[in-house]
Amino acid sequence: MPLVLELRGITKAFPGVLANDHIDLTLEEGEIHALLGENGAGKSTLMNILYGLYQPDEGQIFLRPRNRSAIPASAASRDGLVEVKIHSPNDAIAQGIGMVHQHFMLVPPLTVAENVMLGLESTRGGIFLDQRAAAQRIREISQQYGLEVDPDAYVRDLPVGVQQRVEIIKLLYREADILILDEPTAVLTPQEVDRLFSTIKNLVKQGKSIIFITHKLREVMEIADRITVLRNGRVVGTTTPAQTTPAELAAMMVGRQVDLVVHKESLTPGEVVLEVKDLQVLDDRQHLAVNGVSFEVREREILGIAGVQGNGQTELVEALTGLRPVIAGEIRILGTPVTNANPRQILEKGVAHVPEDRQRDGLVLSRPVHDNLVLCTYYLPPFAKGINIQEDTIIATASRLVEEFDVRTPSVFVPASTLSGGNQQKVIVAREFSRPVKLIIAAQPTRGLDVGSIEYIHQRILQKRSEGTAVLLVSPELDEIIALSDRIAVMYRGRIMDIVPAKGVNREYLGLLMAGVEASEAAKVAPPTIGVEEVERVF
Amino acid sequence: MATTAVRAQQKAFTLGRSQWLGIVFLIAGLLTFLFFGRGLEAGIKTKFGLNPGFASQAIPIPDLVLPTQPTIYAMVLIMLLLGVLQLVRGFRFADALLGVVALCFVFAFLTWAARGKSFNLVGMLGSSLVRATPIALAALCGIMCERSGVVNIAIEGIMLISAQVAVVVATVTKNLYAGLVAAILSGAIISAFHAAMAVSFKVDQIVSATAINIFATGATSFISARFLEKNTNLLNNSGTFRIISIPLLSKIPILGPIFFENGLIVYLMLILTVLVHILLFYTKWGLRVRAVGEHPRAADTLGINVYLVRYVSVILGGMIAGIGGAYFTIGSVGRFDEIMTAGKGFIGLAAMIFGKWAPFGAFASSILFGFADSLQIKLQILRVPIPSEFLLMAPYIVTMIVLTGVVGRAEPPAADGQPYEK
Numbered sequence: 005m006p007l008v009l010e011l012r013g014i015t016k017a018f019p020g021v022l023a024n025d026h027i028d029l030t031l032e033e034g035e036i037h038a039l040l041g042e043n044g045a046g047k048s049t050l051m052n053i054l055y056g057l058y059q060p061d062e063g064q065i066f067l068r069p070r071n072r073s074a075i076p077a078s079a080a081s082r083d084g085l086v087e088v089k090i091h092s093p094n095d096a097i098a099q100g101i102g103m104v105h106q107h108f109m110l111v112p113p114l115t116v117a118e119n120v121m122l123g124l125e126s127t128r129g130g131i132f133l134d135q136r137a138a139a140q141r142i143r144e145i146s147q148q149y150g151l152e153v154d155p156d157a158y159v160r161d162l163p164v165g166v167q168q169r170v171e172i173i174k175l176l177y178r179e180a181d182i183l184i185l186d187e188p189t190a191v192l193t194p195q196e197v198d199r200l201f202s203t204i205k206n207l208v209k210q211g212k213s214i215i216f217i218t219h220k221l222r223e224v225m226e227i228a229d230r231i232t233v234l235r236n237g238r239v240v241g242t243t244t245p246a247q248t249t250p251a252e253l254a255a256m257m258v259g260r261q262v263d264l265v266v267h268k269e270s271l272t273p274g275e276v277v278l279e280v281k282d283l284q285v286l287d288d289r290q291h292l293a294v295n296g297v298s299f300e301v302r303e304r305e306i307l308g309i310a311g312v313q314g315n316g317q318t319e320l321v322e323a324l325t326g327l328r329p330v331i332a333g334e335i336r337i338l339g340t341p342v343t344n345a346n347p348r349q350i351l352e353k354g355v356a357h358v359p360e361d362r363q364r365d366g367l368v369l370s371r372p373v374h375d376n377l378v379l380c381t382y383y384l385p386p387f388a389k390g391i392n393i394q395e396d397t398i399i400a401t402a403s404r405l406v407e408e409f410d411v412r413t414p415s416v417f418v419p420a421s422t423l424s425g426g427n428q429q430k431v432i433v434a435r436e437f438s439r440p441v442k443l444i445i446a447a448q449p450t451r452g453l454d455v456g457s458i459e460y461i462h463q464r465i466l467q468k469r470s471e472g473t474a475v476l477l478v479s480p481e482l483d484e485i486i487a488l489s490d491r492i493a494v495m496y497r498g499r500i501m502d503i504v505p506a507k508g509v510n511r512e513y514l515g516l517l518m519a520g521v522e523a524s525e526a527a528k529v530a531p532p533t534i535g536v537e538e539v540e541r542v543f
Numbered sequence: 544m545a546t547t548a549v550r551a552q553q554k555a556f557t558l559g560r561s562q563w564l565g566i567v568f569l570i571a572g573l574l575t576f577l578f579f580g581r582g583l584e585a586g587i588k589t590k591f592g593l594n595p596g597f598a599s600q601a602i603p604i605p606d607l608v609l610p611t612q613p614t615i616y617a618m619v620l621i622m623l624l625l626g627v628l629q630l631v632r633g634f635r636f637a638d639a640l641l642g643v644v645a646l647c648f649v650f651a652f653l654t655w656a657a658r659g660k661s662f663n664l665v666g667m668l669g670s671s672l673v674r675a676t677p678i679a680l681a682a683l684c685g686i687m688c689e690r691s692g693v694v695n696i697a698i699e700g701i702m703l704i705s706a707q708v709a710v711v712v713a714t715v716t717k718n719l720y721a722g723l724v725a726a727i728l729s730g731a732i733i734s735a736f737h738a739a740m741a742v743s744f745k746v747d748q749i750v751s752a753t754a755i756n757i758f759a760t761g762a763t764s765f766i767s768a769r770f771l772e773k774n775t776n777l778l779n780n781s782g783t784f785r786i787i788s789i790p791l792l793s794k795i796p797i798l799g800p801i802f803f804e805n806g807l808i809v810y811l812m813l814i815l816t817v818l819v820h821i822l823l824f825y826t827k828w829g830l831r832v833r834a835v836g837e838h839p840r841a842a843d844t845l846g847i848n849v850y851l852v853r854y855v856s857v858i859l860g861g862m863i864a865g866i867g868g869a870y871f872t873i874g875s876v877g878r879f880d881e882i883m884t885a886g887k888g889f890i891g892l893a894a895m896i897f898g899k900w901a902p903f904g905a906f907a908s909s910i911l912f913g914f915a916d917s918l919q920i921k922l923q924i925l926r927v928p929i930p931s932e933f934l935l936m937a938p939y940i941v942t943m944i945v946l947t948g949v950v951g952r953a954e955p956p957a958a959d960g961q962p963y964e965k
Contacts, residue, residue: 057844094846109841111834112957122834123845125827132825174845 005032007068008213009054009182010085014063016049023049025237026063031182031215033068034208038216038228042257043425043452046237047217048106051184054215055103056090065090070100070181097124102175103184108167112160116170117142119159120177145176150206164312165196172203183207184215189223193312194482194515201227219257220483221250221264233257258455266462266487269470273490274303275338277443277474278324283333285316285323293319295498296333301443306465306475308489308506311518313480316498318360321447321478325357326350327365338442351380353443356436360447360478362425366432369421373413374402376420377435409434410460426457433464444468447478462488482514496520508533564637565630568644572622575648579655580615587611589654592663595800600788604796611658618651649918656927667921668914669801675906675913676812676874677702677884680867681891682898682905683812683819687860688734689900690823691853692836693741694960697752698864699888700759701733705868707763710879711771713781713872722781722873723807723866730865731858733759738857742850745962764881771879783877784808808874811866819863820902832856836956839963849963864888886939893942899953908945915941 009031016024023046031037039047052058054065066085090096096103110119117138126137139155146153151169159167168188175183185204189197204214204227218224224231225245233240233256240256254262278301287293293316301307309317322328324335326347335343337353351357359365367376378387378398386397402416411430413423420428429449436444446465450458465488469475479485485492489506494517502523504513510533516526526532591607622644634640653662681698688695705726713722733755740751771779784807793803802813823829834842835852843849871883890912897911898904915938923931 055844092846093844097846103844105844109838109844111838111841113837114830114833118830118834119841122830122842123847125830127827131827133827133830 005034007031007085008033009068010066011050011054012064012066014050014053014060014065016046016053016058016060018049022237024053024060027234027237027239029232029239031213032229033213034211035229036204036208036214036216036227038218038224038231039234040218040221040224040231040253040257041234042219042454044454045234045257047234048186049237050234051103051186051215051217054090054096055101055184056092056094056096059091067099067101068181070098097178097180100179100181101184102178102180102182104168104171104175104186104188106187106190108171110159110167110170112158114159115155116153116157116159116162116173117155119170120155120174124178141177142173145173149176149203149210151176151203164191165193165199168192168196168200169203172207181211182213182215184217186217187219188216189218189220191313191480193518194511195519197223221253222483224253225250235259254455262455262459266466268466268488271304271470273305274472276300276302277338278476279334279336279339280324281334281336283320283323283335284331285319285328286331287316287319293498294323297495297498297500298333299493299500299503301474301476303442303472303474304469305491306469306477306489307503308485308492309476309478309495310482310485310492310514311480311495315495317447317478317480317495319498320495321357321360321445321476324350324445324476325355325359354439354441356439356441356444356446358429358432358436358444358446358449360451362428362432363421367420367428370419372417373406373411373420373423373431374399374416376431377402377405377416380435380439405434405438408438409464426453429453429457429461433461437464437468441468441473444473444475445478446475448480449477450479450481450484482511482518486511486514494518502526502532504532510534561633561637562630564641565626565628565633568622568626568629568640570626571644571648572619572626575615575622575651576619579651580612580619583612583615583655583658585612587659589614589657589659590661591653591657592661593665593797595663595666595669595804599800599804600793601796601799601804602794606661607664609654611654614654615651618647618654622647656922656925660925662921662925665797665800667917669804670917670920671910671914672801673805673809673875673913674916675909676809677867677870677887678891678894678912679812679816679906679909680808680863680870681888682894682909683815683902684734684860684864684867685892685895686819686823686898686900686902686905687832687863688857689895689959690836690956691832691856692839692956692958692961692963693738693853693857694748695734695737695752695857695860696749696889696892697733697737697755697759698867698891699884699886700752700756701730701861701864702868702871702888703759703763703882703884704733705730705865706871706883707766707771707868707879709869710781710872710877711778714778719781719784719873723869726869726873727862727865730861730863730868732861734857734861734864735854737861738854741857741962742853745964748960748962760882763879767879767881775878779878781873781877783873783875806874808866808870815863815866816902816906823902833956836958839958839961843963843965853963867891890938890942893946896953896955897945900955911945912938912941 007030011027011029014024014027027050041047049058053060064087067088068084069086088099090099117135120142121138126134126141128134142155145151151173153166153169153173159170188200192200208214216228228245230242230244231253232242233253235257251264254264281298283294283297284292285294297320299307311317319328323330326345326349330343334341337355340353342350342353363369378401381387382393387394399416406413406416409430411434412427420431423431444465449461449465465475477485477488486506486509491503492506492509492514493503494501494514496518497520501517510530512530513526513532516529517523589609589611591609593606594603595601625640625644629637629640681702684698685695708729709722709726712725713719737751737755740746741748786804786806789803793799823832831842831847831852835847835849839849872879894908894912895905897908898906919934919937922929922934
């Protein structure tokens, strides 16, 4: 197939990091080219350069011209490609490049048609919007590529999977030939992922070329024609699914052999530690975000809460940790009611909390690491005597914890903000896990971390489980949930759809629940458990 | 079983907003009965004038004469009925119901206040519109700015300066239109400064706008004291736009004198309300403004110049506020007094919020504020036994009630007040 795009020697430095170091990449017509790498490997930077959001420090971009007769016979031309400079998204759009960003670039209170035509409006007389013409064009695109969507619907009312379709239609409306999809599966249920993949295959059949950015090995093996692996801003290699294995790809991504399987001791759960009954919690907009949730978590057990983000998990965790009022229902820890207790009372019951947003809720970023390590206990001896803080004891303890939990920091005196994401998370884990805790509530504990940190945090959680702690694990990453949990609860629109044992669980069944299908209906389509499946670790 | 009983009990005791509104309706009804309905002499009547007091082209119609006590009792009955219905059933359009109850309350109050006397209803409604004019223009300015994501609390200051510029230019050139144009231009210049601070330099928008307000108060007061007061006839005596009666339409009873016998700036306000609505919701530019105010990054990725959109919106808004400023001088009294805007710019912002950032909503809420303002004056004339200082507070009290969210809360544009970083 002829080339449509070639990147040559792209280099981009940010203060302190070389995000892209002489990257070469080619894209053929009708190809799905996966760009694989850990967080911070430079995938997004590269694509933002291609989309005109950043300017490269060095390197060239060659494209197939949209107008074939316009190919100049100059030296810059090669294989029918011409060098282009992309200064802004406008340039990229004009060159036929479109991008679906990881965080959707949709305006929720506007309609689908308005979102799609924004910036390239259908008008009457150049002034007045022509909604009908735009809607007509969207319907044509929908039909041609099998992307069902109602042009008159408001984006805020659409489920995430449909919003993503709107994003893709936006690109097709601008007649993009090269589609960049940045982590498109991060927010989808397994079924929505399947649907996305069939859309992608349909698109390449019609001559579009796709760059698929991801860190999930399974997806790469399933959909890519070619795979380019990035690490620390460099290309490690380019391969095809036929020539490689997930283990090999993982090794390329991380730079060493990685154990893809989480080894979990089999244990018998003990006493009930956390008991939640008919819990109701409101979100910030005073809507019922948690609607009658009941479950229990026992000693030596991990209960995983799966579900697409935004289905009430955040509010549930906040209610359990005393950060959000409970309007109905009951929470008991070791039999004591703690409904609407304040965070300190809950914490003193032996609860550790690893919050979802570590920078907002987990750390005081401007304070030194040693202060952050005693945030839960600074008011107790030996860190306080009366009203005096015992600085020396705090520093000594902090230094020990930094050592023990392998926090990579120049010293305990630097502000927490200067640490990398993985090390910030280790500070939180060190603080929370070093106390004698009975219950760990961990919300997305590995979000955005590098593989080393993910392995480490998984291992620490499992170690706590072996020590007899009960663990409530909330994560939108289904792989993480399946790999770590003993039982899995699926949350959808504030309700728990079902709770199933994790061993041999059927991913498809979970996917149906995540999409809101009732357990009884879902079980007719897919059995809740199938044979024992080897679960790969996620990155 | 026990748990279900407990839960049912809990449910009965938790009052939603719907029930609260019902209770508020009932209380309003009871208060009306206690304070206005009881103890009136039988047979006393209230006369509502339906013809404007000034020389009007409208065809005269007979005035409305109502028996005071039965009228008040009818209002009380409606309020109690709606209250019971709302408490028991709950309506989806509770806000509309709240409007009806408020209207009943006000009408009952007026009937009581004007008992045995005559009260010119059309005259008061007409003056409500006139008094709503600067508020509505300020609200339109706010809508233009905030829809694009820039908070503008400098409207007060912009109006104050424009008011002064308008009267001085109009007096010097002896041309009111020149004064109006100058006011619009000065509005544009000051808001361009605010835009530069907010958009390019990413200064805190509240701080930047507060600075403008303080500057406006100081500068206009200084100029007024130093120059205008000493040379009133040379600098501060412009005359005002005369009343324009629209042929035919002004002859309609009640509506004619309210809407179609006004000064230029009132008409401009009405036209601008419609224009801004069309601009925002039916044009390419408006779509971009709304997108930029909600999700600037999304607009940016589609090649829209976020900064340009914000600059233009804020400057256009400033021009509208300039017209609002001109109203105070060349639109109403023909001279400048210190701090004569008296918080109308801020009330305009309240009207914008109450109107859910939409031109027609803002217009309707401006009328409410204008009504409170003109009511206060009428009540003083009627010699209602309430101290005039309290009556003067009426528009501001209405503002506070509105802002506490008694009426359904609206969401501001998502990126309102946030500088955009590329």
